[in-house]
Amino acid sequence: MPIVPVPAIRDLGTVPNNNMDEATYNVTAENFTGNMPPWGADVKAVADSAKTNAEYSNQRASDSNTAAETAAARLVDVQTAANGAFAAANYKGEWSTLSGALNVPATVTHLGRLWYLKLNLANVASQTPTLGSAYWGEVSRNDFTVLPCPAGSTNAADRGLYRMTSSTSVLLLPAAPWHGMVVAAANVSGTLTPVIQRNGKTICGDAENFIMNVVGFQIVLQYDSVSGDWMRVSGLTAFTAAQPAIGTANIWTASQSFNAGASFGDGRVIKRKTFSLTSPAGANGRVSTAHGLDATKIISISGVVRSAGIYQVVVPVNSSVAANQTILALVDPSNLHIDTTSNSSDVYSKSVFISIEYEG
Structure with a gap:
């Protein structure tokens, strides 16, 4: 479908006007109107040629775009091949095994990457191949x-x-x-x-x-x-971006993971760690477990004792509850302790659940 020439549009002739005498007007008008049908055909032929040429131009543009993409892909192939040829022709070995002078052109391997020498070196061992080096550049590679x-x-x-x-x-x-x-x-x-x-x-x-x-x-x-x-690194690969921050109120209908903690506007990140233990079997007893935390970051300790289906509050040190239900939870720099007293008989050898909140 090549470009077609644009056809000419014939002249309609003299346009009749009111200044003409009747006989001249009649002849001029008859000639003018008689020329209109072929003139209309000429206009249609021009429109058809314009449509044909537009379609041809669009096809050529599409073909050019495809050719450009193919050329770009070939360029990558050529660059890759050129890099490979350059490296193969001038490869000197593993950098760590070289010593003495090394002159351009030269390539070496180091830390699993291929490097080319930018400037002559009196002692190759004096300049380690690295990104940003004045002496070394990485041979192009962007694959994983x-x-x-x-x-x-x-x-x-x-x-x-x-x-x-x-x-x-x-x-x-x-x-x-x-x-x-x-x-x-x-x-x-x-x-x-x-x-x-x-x-x-x-x-x-x-x-x-x-x-x-x-x-x-x-x-x-x-x-x-x-x-x-x-x-x-953004834009290095076609990976999906991180999800944006939530800026509106949300109702979660499934469990959420807050492994990095939660912040409530005061600049602090709060985390929680839980423990399940069994309380001591008798009065003035103690059970202990390592808490694995920085004790100076602990904010609060709470929990319950599960006793015959009744959940009783674990009492922090220096507090008290009803007789026969006293149990204490406290920490030192390394351990969490559960202590009983003489007023603990109702909660001996019971399941204890402890929650520690701390600053992350």
Whole structure:
């Protein structure tokens, strides 16, 4: 369907007007009206040619777009091939094994990545390949290796995209990551509890493990050695964005997970930890368990004693209740203690549930 020429539109002739005498007017009008049918056909032919040419132009534009996309894909292939050819032709080996002078062009491997030399080095060992280096640049690469992260702990590796498939999946970040290291994870478990364990570093500025508490959530983290922080990278892959903050009142009809705690407007994050124990069997007894908390952060201790279907309040230290029902809950820097007194006979050897609120 090539471009068609635009046809000419014939002249209708002299337009009759009131200044003409009757005989001239009649002849002019007859000629003018007689020319109108073929003139109308000419106008239609022009419209048809315009439609044909517009359709052809649209098709050519579509073909051009497809060609451009194909060319872009080919360019990526060419760049990838060029990178590979460049690296193969100038590869000098693993950087840690090299010594002495090294001149451009040269490529080396280090920490699982391929690097090219920008400037001549008198001693190659004096400049470690790293992102941002004046001497080294990374040979282009923007791919991830999809790896499993099932139940239990999985050690994270550079450029790994980990599919967290279990409610108990734990992705353990390296204890000694290097600058620019990248790790990605996706919560495909259908639960709200997979964890990225920070392993001594911070994640997004927080000294807390990262809870993947949104089903389907995906994240890319890159390590910054200056701040010691795993920073979230946006736009590196086509991952889904985090869900926006809730700005309106909501009624939840299913359980919610608040593993990172809850804040109520005062800047503090409140968390809770619970314990189930059995009270001492006799007077002046004590049962203890490690609470695993910073005792200076504890805000409150509460609980109940389950006795013959009756739930009785656990009494904090220095308080009292009715005779034969006195039981005390207290903590020291390491342990939670449940104590009985001579007024505890109704609650000996009973199930005790303790809740401790503390500042996160």
